[in-house]
Every structure is written in C-alpha cells, then in structure tokens.
Amino acid sequence: MVALTSDDAGHGLAERTLVKIPRLGLVADRKRVGHTQESLAAALGLDVKTVRQWENGTYRPSTHFLEQRLAEELRITRRQLALRLDPPAENTPAPFADHEVDSEPTGCDVPSVSDRSRPVPELCSAGRNVIDWREVSSRPGSPAPSVVHSDIPQLRRVLDTRDLPEDGPVRSLSELMVAVDTVVARRLQSDYAVLAADVNELLPELHRAVLSAPSALEPQYAGLLARTYRAADAIADKFGYYDLSARIIDLMRTSATQSGDELLVGSAAYVRGEIYFASHDLEAGCRMLTAAADKIRVSASETAAATYGTLHMRAAVMAARAGSALRARDHIEEARQAARQVNEGVHLGTVFGLPSARIHQLSLDVELGDVGGALRLATGWAPPITMPAERRSHFYIDLGRAFHLADQPERVLSAFWEAKRIAPEHVREHSQVIDVVDHLELTTRGQLRDAFAGFAAGLVKPQGRSAFGP
Known part of the structure; x- marks a missing residue:
C-alpha cells in the first residue's frame, strides 16, 4: 500500500506503510538537536503530518535522499537512522501505552495492528495488570539475531x-x-x-x-x-x-x-x-x-x-x-x-x-x-x-x-x-x-x-x- 501527502507528491516522495510502533529513538534524536516536529518538517520541506507519521510508526521515508536529509538534520549516521526506523523485530504485544509520542492523530494515519483501545488498569493485586498470556501465546516467530x-x-x-x-x-x-x-x-x-x-x-x-x-x-x-x-x-x-x-x-x-x-x-x-x-x-x-x-x-x-x-x-x-x-x-x-x-x-x-x-x-x-x-x-x-x-x-x-x-x-x-x-x-x-x-x-x-x-x-x-x- 502506498500513500502520498501533498508535500510528498511535490517532491516525488512515496511513503510505505508499516506496523505502527512508535519510534521513540527518532523522537529523542529530534529533541536532542532542538527540533520540534514543525521545525523538522520545515527544514525538510515537508508537511508536519509526515514527520508525525514517521515518529508514530505509521510510515517511513521511502527514498535514500530523504533518509540522508533526515539523518543530517538529526546529526546521526545513516546506520543509526536505519536502526531508529527499523528496530529489531520482537513478537510482543503492546496493550498499554508505555510512552506517548508527541504527535496528534491525522486523517492520513493508518490504524495500527496493535491498537491500544483498553485503558491502563490499576494494579489491584500482584500481577493483575500484566498481559494475559492467552492473548499472545499463539503468536509465531523467532528472534532476529541482534545486531x-x-x-x-x-x-x-x-x-x-x-x-x-x-x-x-x-x-x-x-x-x-x-x-x-x-x-x-x-x-x-x-x-x-x-x-x-x-x-x-x-x-x-x-x-x-x-x-x-x-x-x-x-x-x-x-x-x-x-x-x-x-x-x-x-x-x-x-x-x-x-x-x-x-x-x-x-x-x-x-x-x-x-x-x-x-x-x-x-x-x-x-x-x-x-x-x-x-x-x-x-x-x-x-x-x-x-x-x-x-x-x-x-x-x-x-x-x-x-x-x-x-x-x-x-x-x-x-x-x-x-x-x-x-x-x-x-x-x-x-x-x-x-x-x-x-x-x-x-x-x-x-x-x-x-x-x-x-x-x-x-x-x-x-x-x-x-x-x-x-x-x-x-x-x-x-x-x-x-x-x-x-x-x-x-x-x-x-x-x-x-x-x-x-x-x-x-x-x-x-x-x-x-x-x-x-x-x-x-x-x-x-x-x-x-x-x-x-x-x-x-x-x-x-x-x-x-x-x-x-x-x-x-x-x-x-x-x-x-x-x-x-
């Protein structure tokens, strides 16, 4: 599935949809260099919606040129950017919002497969606020070798x-x-x-x-x-x-x-x-x-x-x-x-x-x-x-x-x-x-x-x- 934002279309930049997992490393890098989502988008000549969707895990840059520009703005290497965009895959659920990425939902956001619709419960007895093993035990997969x-x-x-x-x-x-x-x-x-x-x-x-x-x-x-x-x-x-x-x-x-x-x-x-x-x-x-x-x-x-x-x-x-x-x-x-x-x-x-x-x-x-x-x-x-x-x-x-x-x-x-x-x-x-x-x-x-x-x-x-x- 391919989606284009209006600014992306002007630059010929396509975006590929991914599993929506917040990219907290990308957020940390942006804040470290003093960028807001708005200022980073302006520096790259994009709509702020695109930056939000990169950070909340909906999309990723689709061209090497844009990845290079993003790495330069964040003052990191291409290798480091690749790790931020594609962290090692883990077949783990995420029923509770562990961190909140500072972005707002937009009309172009694609719902994540791990949609967090349940409220965070209080821990009223030992272990009752943790994941129910029945919800995840059937998920297949093996760990990717750690880089x-x-x-x-x-x-x-x-x-x-x-x-x-x-x-x-x-x-x-x-x-x-x-x-x-x-x-x-x-x-x-x-x-x-x-x-x-x-x-x-x-x-x-x-x-x-x-x-x-x-x-x-x-x-x-x-x-x-x-x-x-x-x-x-x-x-x-x-x-x-x-x-x-x-x-x-x-x-x-x-x-x-x-x-x-x-x-x-x-x-x-x-x-x-x-x-x-x-x-x-x-x-x-x-x-x-x-x-x-x-x-x-x-x-x-x-x-x-x-x-x-x-x-x-x-x-x-x-x-x-x-x-x-x-x-x-x-x-x-x-x-x-x-x-x-x-x-x-x-x-x-x-x-x-x-x-x-x-x-x-x-x-x-x-x-x-x-x-x-x-x-x-x-x-x-x-x-x-x-x-x-x-x-x-x-x-x-x-x-x-x-x-x-x-x-x-x-x-x-x-x-x-x-x-x-x-x-x-x-x-x-x-x-x-x-x-x-x-x-x-x-x-x-x-x-x-x-x-x-x-x-x-x-x-x-x-x-x-x-x-x-x-």
Missing part, C-alpha cells in the same frame, strides 16, 4: 586504540555532554542495538578529546568518558562478553578517578559489582560495595545520598544471593533510608529512589525464597511509568520469578510478557528468564506448555551473563 553482536569486534578495536585514536573532529564540551546524555538514556531504556552503534562512534572522539584537552578541562572529559564506558559495559555484560565487560569496567574506574569526582568513583564501584555477580564471588563483592559506600558522606548532597543508596541496594541483592538474609535486609534498609533523601530519578547514570529500592526489595525476597514477602510487596503497586524501561522490566521479571516459586505458571508467563513488552532487548537474553521458561516448558502441559514454548522461541541463549538493573 549488537556484530558491533562487538569494532568495540574491541576502539578500546585497543584508545591511546592512538584515528584522526577526526572533536566537538565542544557542551556538545559532547549532550551526546553522552543520549547514550546514557539509550542504556537506561535497553535500546542496545542503537546504543552499540552510538558508543562505537562516540568513544574514539572522547579518546581524542581526553588526549588533546587542556589540563584544566581534562577532568571533565574524563568524566564523560567514564559515563560512556559504562554504556559500553552494558552492551558487553548484557550480551555475555564478560572478558570485555571486566576490561571496560577497569577503564571506567580509571577514568572516574581521573575525573576527580568521588561520587563517580562510587558509581564505578556499583558497576564493578557485575564482575562479582559473574564470578559468584559474592562475599568479596559485598565487601567491595560496602567499602565504597563507607567513603561517601551521605548528607553532602542528593547525588551523594543516591550514590550511597545504590551501592547498598546492589549489596543487598548480592548478600541475598549469597544466602545471608540478615545482611541483605540491613543493606536494603540503608538503601531505603538514603532513598528518603532523594527524588526518584537518574543519579550519575543509575536509577534510584524509593520505587527503585522497592524493586530491589522484591529481588531480594525472591533470592531468599520469601515468596509471601515478594507477592505482598508487589500487590497494589506497579513501577511508575516515568521509570526507565530496564528497571521497570526488572520488576516484572522478578515478579515472574516469584510466581514461579509460588507454582503459578500462568502468572509467570503474563509477568514475563509484560517485562518483554517494556524492554524486549533486555528480556531476550536474560538468563533468569531463560532458566524459568526452560523449566516450565518441561513441566507444564497442554496449551500452557505450548505457550511457554512460544515464548522460549523468542529468547536467545547467551554463553552466560549476570547483573541486576541498570
């Missing part, structure tokens, strides 16, 4: 040449700050396919910036590099490249120290916890996190309280996984006390506040086998819609694990579908999801077993992985 894996060799090369980066431009400090904020947002939303491409382009520029910066600005550039290394580590860790993850974490710690920001050093310690999850050396990991937290003066600032709280939040899960219930509960109480001093939000790249502490309490209860505590915690509550996707997805993953322990397989599947709807790239290779689904595919019968088999077909088993939360 992230193809970006890993380039990431290794970028790190190998960090002291000898290729010649190229270096943007101003303010422009690089915006670019780093963008990759941090990609990480928090589990937008790994786009993130991998962004990181491989941004890191060489930051390496050049640090090497050429005047001494007075070097700490600021080092801080930006540390934050970008964390984004690179998210890719390595989530996709099972643990040797690469450990190497990147070490580079992050060095850059954080070079920045002179003690709280960024504390944030690097939080990320370092991934190494101990992967190696199962949980006692050592708890000691490392506690030592890092003890260096922070909580009353100094909101960021200080948040950094302190995140370290104890991660230590709580680590202690619970080690089977130490008392220490786990001490750590989560420290995290809660700190959370009362901050607003829920992103602090030095980590989501923290009372809702985040509650989600980690759920994980702690699941690790300790406290099924009743986990389900009571989830009853009547759901993560705020403003929370980044990965953290919200984790809530439903751990809720599914709690239902598994409670021998409620139907609710397990519903919770996992909700987690996948929120952050499909996060769920697809998540080892805890894979383990539970594998077990229930073997132990359930009939239609439910077929439903778990269908869900399993959308998962990809990595070599191994670890970590909790962004």
Whole structure:
C-alpha cells in the first residue's frame, strides 16, 4: 500500500506503510538537536503530518535522499537512522501505552495492528495488570539475531586504540555532554542495538578529546568518558562478553578517578559489582560495595545520598544471593533510608529512589525464597511509568520469578510478557528468564506448555551473563 501527502507528491516522495510502533529513538534524536516536529518538517520541506507519521510508526521515508536529509538534520549516521526506523523485530504485544509520542492523530494515519483501545488498569493485586498470556501465546516467530553482536569486534578495536585514536573532529564540551546524555538514556531504556552503534562512534572522539584537552578541562572529559564506558559495559555484560565487560569496567574506574569526582568513583564501584555477580564471588563483592559506600558522606548532597543508596541496594541483592538474609535486609534498609533523601530519578547514570529500592526489595525476597514477602510487596503497586524501561522490566521479571516459586505458571508467563513488552532487548537474553521458561516448558502441559514454548522461541541463549538493573 502506498500513500502520498501533498508535500510528498511535490517532491516525488512515496511513503510505505508499516506496523505502527512508535519510534521513540527518532523522537529523542529530534529533541536532542532542538527540533520540534514543525521545525523538522520545515527544514525538510515537508508537511508536519509526515514527520508525525514517521515518529508514530505509521510510515517511513521511502527514498535514500530523504533518509540522508533526515539523518543530517538529526546529526546521526545513516546506520543509526536505519536502526531508529527499523528496530529489531520482537513478537510482543503492546496493550498499554508505555510512552506517548508527541504527535496528534491525522486523517492520513493508518490504524495500527496493535491498537491500544483498553485503558491502563490499576494494579489491584500482584500481577493483575500484566498481559494475559492467552492473548499472545499463539503468536509465531523467532528472534532476529541482534545486531549488537556484530558491533562487538569494532568495540574491541576502539578500546585497543584508545591511546592512538584515528584522526577526526572533536566537538565542544557542551556538545559532547549532550551526546553522552543520549547514550546514557539509550542504556537506561535497553535500546542496545542503537546504543552499540552510538558508543562505537562516540568513544574514539572522547579518546581524542581526553588526549588533546587542556589540563584544566581534562577532568571533565574524563568524566564523560567514564559515563560512556559504562554504556559500553552494558552492551558487553548484557550480551555475555564478560572478558570485555571486566576490561571496560577497569577503564571506567580509571577514568572516574581521573575525573576527580568521588561520587563517580562510587558509581564505578556499583558497576564493578557485575564482575562479582559473574564470578559468584559474592562475599568479596559485598565487601567491595560496602567499602565504597563507607567513603561517601551521605548528607553532602542528593547525588551523594543516591550514590550511597545504590551501592547498598546492589549489596543487598548480592548478600541475598549469597544466602545471608540478615545482611541483605540491613543493606536494603540503608538503601531505603538514603532513598528518603532523594527524588526518584537518574543519579550519575543509575536509577534510584524509593520505587527503585522497592524493586530491589522484591529481588531480594525472591533470592531468599520469601515468596509471601515478594507477592505482598508487589500487590497494589506497579513501577511508575516515568521509570526507565530496564528497571521497570526488572520488576516484572522478578515478579515472574516469584510466581514461579509460588507454582503459578500462568502468572509467570503474563509477568514475563509484560517485562518483554517494556524492554524486549533486555528480556531476550536474560538468563533468569531463560532458566524459568526452560523449566516450565518441561513441566507444564497442554496449551500452557505450548505457550511457554512460544515464548522460549523468542529468547536467545547467551554463553552466560549476570547483573541486576541498570
């Protein structure tokens, strides 16, 4: 099916209809460069309706020329634009509006096949606001290979040449700050396919910036590099490249120290916890996190309280996984006390506040086998819609694990579908999801077993992985 807008016809530009999935990356790029929908349309010589339809997923540009012009206006590469326009396909439903794209419906909008006609329900009991597995279990399909894996060799090369980066431009400090904020947002939303491409382009520029910066600005550039290394580590860790993850974490710690920001050093310690999850050396990991937290003066600032709280939040899960219930509960109480001093939000790249502490309490209860505590915690509550996707997805993953322990397989599947709807790239290779689904595919019968088999077909088993939360 082909449709033409009046402005498109004047330029000979046809539009192809697609499944209507909001392209949030495209919206973020437009806002990052300061364009409104109206100003972007004017810059491209199009009707604003066309830009709205690109962003809400109804259509896409149909000519290479228009794609190139759009990429130039958004200051991204053609490869990055392709990932924004055609994210990796996931056979997941979207019954609730997770985000609202800032566009208005137009007469030329084609209704989406995933029309959201139902209101968002309140969570009045544990898991009742998640997707009904019967609605989606029959959907066929298998996961497309993630493009992230193809970006890993380039990431290794970028790190190998960090002291000898290729010649190229270096943007101003303010422009690089915006670019780093963008990759941090990609990480928090589990937008790994786009993130991998962004990181491989941004890191060489930051390496050049640090090497050429005047001494007075070097700490600021080092801080930006540390934050970008964390984004690179998210890719390595989530996709099972643990040797690469450990190497990147070490580079992050060095850059954080070079920045002179003690709280960024504390944030690097939080990320370092991934190494101990992967190696199962949980006692050592708890000691490392506690030592890092003890260096922070909580009353100094909101960021200080948040950094302190995140370290104890991660230590709580680590202690619970080690089977130490008392220490786990001490750590989560420290995290809660700190959370009362901050607003829920992103602090030095980590989501923290009372809702985040509650989600980690759920994980702690699941690790300790406290099924009743986990389900009571989830009853009547759901993560705020403003929370980044990965953290919200984790809530439903751990809720599914709690239902598994409670021998409620139907609710397990519903919770996992909700987690996948929120952050499909996060769920697809998540080892805890894979383990539970594998077990229930073997132990359930009939239609439910077929439903778990269908869900399993959308998962990809990595070599191994670890970590909790962004």
